[in-house]
Amino acid sequence: MTRISRDNPSRRDVVAGATAAGMASALAGPALGARRASYPPGFLWGTAISAHQSEGNNTNSDAWLMENLKPTIFKDRSGDACDSYHRYAEDIALAAKLGFNCYRLGIEWARIEPNEGHFSNAELDHYAKVLETCRAHGMRPMVTFNHFTTPLWFAMRGGFEVADSPALFARYCGKAAEHLGGLMDRATTFNEANIGLLVSVMPQLAAGMAVAKASLAVAAKATDSPLFSRLAYADPAIATPLLQEAHRQGYDAIKAARPGLPVGVTLTTQDVQSVGPASLADEYRHRLYGDWVSVARSHADFIGIQTYTRILVGPNGPVAPPPGAEMTAAGYEFYPAALANTIRWAHAAIGKPIYVTESGIATDDDTRRIAFIDQALEGLRDCIDEGIPVHSYLYWSLLDNFEWGAGYGVHFGLAAVDLKTFKRTPKPSAFHLGAIARANRT
Template sequence: MRRRFGITAVALGLTALSVMPATAEPVGGMHAEPLPSEFLWGVSGSGFQSEGYAPDSNWSRYADAGKTKDTVGTSVDFLHRYREDIERARELGTQVFRMSVEWARVEPTPGHQDPAAWAFYDNVVAAILAAGMRPMITLDHWVYPGWAFDRGGWRRDEMSAEWLANARRVVDRYAGVDPLWITINEPSAYAFQEMQVGGLGPADLSAAMDRWVRVHREIYDYIHAAQPTAQVSSNVAYFPVAESLVDTTFLDRVVDKLDFIGLDYYYSMSPTDLSYANVFSEPWNATVAPDGLYYALRHYAEKYPGRPLYVVENGIPTENGPGRPDGYDRADHLADSVYWVQRAIQDGMNVIGYNYWSLTDNYEWGSYTPRFGLYSVDVKNDPNLTRVPTRAVDAYRTVIAQGGVPARYTPVHPSTLCSLVDALASCARPVG
């Protein structure tokens, strides 16, 4: 999950707002056809954000330098509670469990592999399989070892070879269980995040992106050599309005080595709603209009015709608990989002899966204040780290069991008047 976004993307969005008239009409409710039986339901998470007891990494260094509000500490202790959390996912009926294998944990010092860390990930993968689910393994979810940070991180060209050596070990170990793969989580947001906390400077950005393009292309081929029928992607952090421009930095350069387009969608934008700026400081005050998910999917369906689409992350933030200032409930948001996925498929888009972010609350890149979990966990105040189910747990279980929302479902959140999620296209061509 990415919590902070690039200032450049927001600036582009506000420019578009200033020139686009609000002329489109709101969208009414329509039939939502059931999803196909082969549709994949999942939950998403990342190791660093949920495992706790984090080893030395770039993010440990950022916390030590006072660049984060909270330190990771125990997080939700997935390190020791992974079996019960995987069981919670199984009880939902999900078929996919997204995880990451943390480079900083398995290679704490250069050239030294930690057998206990590898055993932990072996056990996590085995538990996912035993629960009847398929792992979706992320190779890089924004975290790398402290020793790599000391050497300069992604400022150095040598980082590519070091990264690839670790990624190949992960592939060699787990390709045999037929996972789905995410190579690099949200490269565009990765770059902006590293710039904000000091891992990269503005002058380093272009070269770092070149390195991510290179390692993605190389590990894609390596995965397919080990797992010929593999499904590999690098999920996109969808920036409303600006995505067409952002795509040019990474996605357009690797699309020939993507088996599906992985999409992460959270926030909306329109001429009458400037709340997107709150994503920087108060994401629970940023609008999460789920009809924008339809436009984001349509953006890629039209840009890359025939390419499968997978919603790798989708969710809604609250502040230190279940409620939002706008009163929009997580269960309603989840059902509304699924409705728009159904509408997208009904309109011919090849959407093959949906993951909810996230199974439990976790560490949101410097803070425990934003909450995204189906299960709430008060990390800072509850030493037992109790998993408290939100209403969205039953909602997701029901949605999965029914293959989506009912045909006559009417979204709780009204459609956006002149959505600008896909810039002018979403406003000029609102879904009917």
């Protein structure tokens, strides 16, 4: 399999790699491009990436502090990450050359508003340049305003567990939207806005909450804060309604600055299946989504689907995957069929246009990444054929980046990253998905 060997690959390199990947796919089975008519006009193909996980040295954020305290839930410090803050042009060029037409990225609140009420025009200009680079490469940028991290000052005052937090978030959204204006193609307020509810559904996540709470207590002491709170670890009973109001106010603020911009929200949408009565799955879906369904109905132009696996539930709660089930490096079941199931759920429950804003797998066996992509896309095309308005497939992630508590030990990326030299090396799966994108773009 041909691989790109230079930091800034040439089009010839990419085409050669894509050709090799296409030949491999042909040997394995029918080409996915054979169903070209299944994808609607303007379908978006691309990858997703977040600010903190890729940019590096996000020193004014809550996550940076907690990575550097003990105890911590983080296996590694984010450090330089992939240095995408400085190498964004290389990343965007790589994504474009592979064949993608959409780049989902995050802007970092902690950089833009490093101190409460004081906004950095230099950082806003930086993100404007990132979006201009996307446009120059024919990439339609989808901007996430918050991807789990918040400014340190915001966490120190209680994060999204304080009554005025929605207004502070909306103020930031308005400022950023005014500055970035028409450079954005689409925007979402929060990444996986219901992440706190997921903890109550997946036992392997709940098990880490004890360490998270201890870490929050240490962070509060270190910052002399009466309540140090991070979005993913906040008390969901308190934070969820405030996050929902923050989304509503953030949505309105972005719309006020840019009325014609489509603004949505992304949810973690794991496929809940019952191994007993169907009512069990309904109960756990309610626990996973809560009132976010009604919030998305009233304050979203589209819904972002982010699906990685399924959750099996029985009379006594979540149950383990079937014996012999293939497990990913992230510790959950290899189950690409989950994507189609959550698309169908979102269509029935919310009824808004659907964008797959994340779909991916953690593995060091790239043949399994290719298999995951192919099977996920097969289900996605079935949904489109059923008349469901699905408008994108954005793979998580372009790069092997900082994966939160797992640090750099799990690899979702289409491209490997040398953490010393920052050299990007696309994998066969990058060429494979890029070839599919090229064959089905309109």
